[in-house]
Amino acid sequence: MGAHASGTEPLIDDGGRGGGDGGCCSNARELFWDILPAVLGALAALVFAVPLLYWPYQMSFDNGKYPEYSVAVAGFSGLDVDAAAAGRATPTPTLLDPTFDLTVFIKEPRRWSTACVPRGTTAVVSYRRVRLASGPVPGFCGQNENATEVGNVMAWGTAVPVPRFARDTLADELGRGEADVDVKLMGPARYCATCYQLVIECKARLGRGEASPPCTVRYDTPTLPDDPARGRQQARKQLRTPQDSSE
Known part of the structure; x- marks a missing residue:
């Protein structure tokens, strides 16, 4: 049998699909x-x-934006101005039982960040570096470009000795309505190589109940407190005389 004539039969059987489409689809x-x-x-x-x-x-x-903390003294008691004024001539410290009702504010301008006062924080109220009162602060947070506050934060002191210089100045400033107190919010202290303690320092006006200017925020490295037993041992060593040492 000879070769097929050109144009009489297809060279490749494409199964009846016709033409060269099968090769194209396969590719x-x-x-x-x-x-x-x-x-x-x-x-x-x-x-x-x-x-x-x-x-x-x-x-x-959120870059360039930072949260703002502030504190207001909603109310206070135990700062007896009359007793302080009457004792001006007395050099001994005056004993006071002060109580402060505080409100803590967080203004969070950032949308994707959160600022918190951690649980275990303590509020310390002082006047002219004289510690008057302290009390626990409940943990809370501010977020989503909002202002958050927590009120009825109580700080108190019992039989607090107030020196004469602070007592007289406090009486004068309270009489003029210009008395300010320092409020320090101290976060819980954890002792490790990478731990830090949140410290928020504010100055609030007494008698008006208005929020303080923005507080100062810093992060301190907590140090271990002194061992009382070790302190007593060192004190006993210092009290020993040379004669006792020779014996």
């Missing part, structure tokens, strides 16, 4: 399966990249 399928892993990989990378890029982009709007 397209092979190309699809070849590029599918790359497409899936690109989609997976995009899924992981979007959150990583989105959050820094959102956080960039």
